[in-house]
Amino acid sequence: MQQEIHFVTGKGGVGKSVIAAALALKFSRQGKKVLLVELGDQSFLKDFFDLADVTFQPHEIKPNLSLALWTGESCLREYAQYLIKVESLAKLFFDNAVMKAFINIAPGLPELAMLGKITSGPRKYGPAMNFDCVVVDAFATGHFKALLAAPSGMAQAVQIGPMGEQSRSIIRVLQDQNISKYHIVSLPEELPLKESAELGEYLKKDFAVEPGLVLNKVLEVNVPLTSLQNAETLTNSDLGMFAQYIEQQLTRQKMMFDQAKRSFKDISKVPLFFETEPWKLVEKVVEKVP
């Protein structure tokens, strides 16, 4: 089976981690062996799901669903170990403070290492990745663009040799629509939607991929409009004002949805669930993600 890679991005706080977890859970229930990866040095899902630990090495948290946390440094370290083979030598190299500082400032190097690891399955490069599907809880919009730009930056800087070749093979995987899928999460609100549309344009124009939009926290009210409007006649009461607020929200949401349709072909709507138990929330979201 060809491995699939799903990238989940969007403005800060819009629900990327929850949507990524729901996608991962959904695929695992389809019988796929799934790896959910958080990028960065802190795991949100560790606390969210109350897990003992989330590390570079994946741990199974549900049947067929493993979770890992990858930083640029940890991916680079593994890559170097794979190249150098001798662990002690790689250790010597990485535990050097000057080297550490260099790695973290060399433009795009941590990002390149992360993408190298993420795409290592389809590229058949590096330690085995025994998963059918990798779901990446990726960075927010701006940093995500920088992440995707890293391989072409490197390919331009070093045109020959293994680094250039690897960068080009990473780009090929990222642009292969059968392998790499992009999900932009947004709230049905002006600013996040504007940011999402801009990122969508960038992905289409500069990257030649077609991202889908996940509109998250959509207010769903199972009250007929007439009842809502009846309640609105109760002026001077909280209920009347609340009904007015809800109707305005619904009208705005409709506008936002129409606006989103101009930028995205694929749009999924995920309701705002009044659910505080994390796994229950994710299970409800599973029914709504693409």
Ligand SMILES: Nc1ncnc2c1ncn2[C@@H]1O[C@H](COP(=O)(O)OP(=O)(O)OP(=O)(O)O)[C@@H](O)[C@H]1O
């Ligand atoms: N559809 C939903 N219904 C109800 N609550 C939700 C929904 N989606 C996300 N949430 C809640 O919203 C909060 C933010 O979600 P989440 O942490 O997934 O966002 P994020 O985009 O990953 O944030 P960050 O940018 O900080 O990584 C969480 O507390 C989560 O439980």
Ligand SMILES: [Mg+2]
């Ligand atoms: Mg998050």
